[in-house]
Amino acid sequence: MAAFEPVLSRNWNVPDSHTLPVYESRGGYKASRKALTEMDPDKVVQVVKDSELRGRGGAGFPTGLKWSFLPKDRTQTFMCVNGDESEPATFNNRLLIERDPHQFIEGILIACFATKAATAYVYLRFEYIHAFRIMERAIADAREKGHLGKDIYGSGFDLEVYCHRGAGAYICGEETGLIESLEGKRGWPRIKPPFPAIEGAFRKPTVVNNVETLACVPHIIERGADWFKSIGTPKSYGPKLYCISGHVNKQVCVELPLGVTTNQLIEEHAGGVWKGRKAKAAVPGGISMGLLSAAEFDVPLDFEEIRKPGCLGLGTAAVTVMDETTSMVDYLYNSCRFFAHESCGQCTPCREGTGWLYKMMKRIKAGGGRLEDLDIMDNLAKNMGIMPGTTICGLADGAAWPVRNALAKFRGEIEDYIKTHQAPRYQVTPLQQAIAHGQSPVGSDTPMPDPTRRLPGPDLSTRATAHA
């Protein structure tokens, strides 16, 4: 493989990289001009399809395929760009927007041309105020120079881009939660079907793509699908921005071919584990993707291989490293707290399950843990999410995976913690214990009635006729 040449981040360290003149001077808006003036939309979709670009927002869904789900006879299409970036430890979208907004706008332009969307909404995370200002400025500049607006490059294609700021909810990064929020509603994800491609924002066909996904598009158009496919590993092609944080010497965001390993990231790019310690575990791609133990650090971080050690997926490729002194109880506690706080409260298993998991971890951490808690946690975690089919969106999977992985990989440690950390104040009382076990709380071992058996007494089915 030829030496890897970063493309997404190539302008990041150029002075004033966020301005239009600098971007244009470095070859910017060439790809969009090519797409709009020399290609037709279907051709662009085909090239993106051929490149096998997969979404960078988390699910890794093939982007060209997503675009081709749009109904052929649509009259109006919306593009929603997902810049909510709330996955803990992820910050690549922010750098992409702050340091090179025009690359992003060029990506939006080509994607909108391909999908025939005349309106694009950029949904930005509430906290990204700086990025928001930069985007506003960049959009105005691009508009002035004819990269946006009416009849762009004389192609007859019109496009307006609007920035919309979220209000600080993780769930508004989920594509249909984002759409609801954009429509001015509460960010409650919608059931699918209908998928956004058929009925999305304002009930019109809609494409939701991540910022980084769209930032890849100009390069694919410029350099071709084959170039893109020459980078990365099978089924995971192209460059990817990896964010490395946690217990490393240098917290960075680096562009690398898909499929590097955690070890490579730590040693070659993050300056090793901090304080000369050893690593114990790492979050592979944002906290919702689960947990890698140090022994699994040589697994390639791409869309496919990462599933083998039991992780949910590549997610946002944001790696958080934990050193050997980190307690897995603390890790789980924080993870459960996050999801309990962020669950939108719509689906019963997620609303109640995330809260339950959090409270259990809180008790365990405080010194009230029981070994049976771990079985309950495992049981809850295995039954919540879209994988088992019990929730509307993937937040519940994200809440479950850290629990599942930590229990699979570090159960011994957590059990030890429970055994060695017992504080009577936080322990479950005998009454609670008895009730939870379905025993009569008065101390006798009379079992509670079996709810599936009819109680003795008159057959209630005859009651029905009594009033008639």
Next chain:
Amino acid sequence: MATIIINGTEHTLPEGEKLNAIQAAKLFGHEIPYYCWHPALSVVANCRMCEIEVGSKDPKTGEIKMVPKLVPGCQTPAKDGTVLVTDSEKVSVHQKMIMEYLLINHPLDCPVCDQAGQCGLQDYSYEYGQAAHRFVEERIVNPRKDVSDAIQLNQDRCIMCTRCVRFTREITGSGELNVINRGNHAEIDIFPGQPLDNPLAGNVVDLCPVGALLDKDFLHKQRFWFLSKHDSICTRCSTGCNIAAEENRGQLWRFRARYNPKVNDYWICDEGRSSYKSANEPNLLSAMFARGVAGGGLTQVGVEQATTLAREGLQRMAREGGAIAGILSPFLTVEEAYVMSAYLKGISSSAVLALGPIPSMGSDQTFTPDKIAGRNGDTSFLVPRPFTIHAEKCPNRMGVEAILSHFQGEVIDYAAISARVASGEFRALFVASDAIDPAYMEDDAAKLRRSDFLVVMDTTVTPLARLADVVLAGATFAEKAGSYVNFQGRLQYSEAALPPRDGSLPDLDLLAILSGKGTAPIHSRTILAEVATVVPAFSIVTEGKVPEFGVIIGGTPEPATVGAFPYTDPWLTPRGDHPTESGPNGRKQP
């Protein structure tokens, strides 16, 4: 012919209907438990109670492929080749889990909860839940709050099904309710200073599957299982909403909406809902009265004496060649109007029959839910139907008119008859009043008194009754059974909810006694059967049988209705009653 396979058995789906798995399963006798789904509201699939195993059968190879994960039944279309498994181990384990989750923060205060006995949590805990609960952490105690002067929200009991929120957004379009906060701190609430006070607001209480939304008027007054439910018709306007009138110890306690897709769908208006109160008024007529029995004024007399005096008075006038008139209230049932008309025409073939005053208030108010606008989630199963509160505040103008037309070919309205009475044209007048609010004020009464002999049948002491020669104490809307014809021309049958109060008799019995049919109570169905044979407009009601959703009289064909299967929320269906055998309110059909 579309075939669906449910728990291994093939069934043929009804044509032209778009059903989800819950509806299809119910049609063929399988219950899929649910909370958040409601046939009139968009599908949001958030309670996750209705999850089942779903698959499809390949039409060519016959091979069945199951979806590996659980799927909400509310969201699953019942199509040709759909395979549903509702009773597997996997499904029941899931149902247990959902019940465990829903009870985490539920206070279990059933002993003081109005919903107890008709509660989705109770029923499903028993049928699908588990006795033990593994949750040992601190519970969240959500606040209780008022969402309007009439409705209280016990948020601690809420299971976040959002039926109430969707109702205010999708049906009334007023959107008073919303969800605040996130995760397990989420609550239902109103916007500050904007109470839930639309004219249909009370329906959220009916919709709530648990005891979270409560009617303050009913709060802590009765237990559900003490109430006997009667399938009645609301008499507050010409819509003729189907209601369940709930009675205990000789008193009405509340009205709830009863499903009729052709009339009121699942709803009733708040005015109708609170109209039960007038049947409990303490000042209802409690005896019959007659003038001139002892001294000049009205004296209390027994039923026999009152009816005899009325009959003899009317007959004497007729014998003496005096003109006789009858004024029939639009609150009378079809049967009463028929017997009264037949009776007066029997005394004197030239008797004049007229329609009483038609009360009217404001203008018609229609709620027209859209299939898409204002909705969330999947709306493909919806058959939106409008709901109208009519300005005409009486239940049976059309029915009484049909009877009057039969007997004299024309309908004389109140303005005309009162002018004729005032001019002294009639020697005897029989007024069946019966309105909820007194229909004749002082000046009307004075005009109607211009006849020599005045018989008034009413339920309260009205100005007219004070001037009458004979006052017959009739039945309130709650005390009588019979049929009403609503604004569409739809005849619907209303059961009596209360026995006749002391000192009164149902109007039909009074009229029967006057007509010399004896003193034994007569059944309105018998009369209706007679009406059907005598009055051509009613010929469709053969043998007095009124179909479940009523029937259009006068020969107009019934408009086709899609999505009109009998519906009751499962927690209102008596347990043990098989879904296929039950009609509205879960009662077995005769």
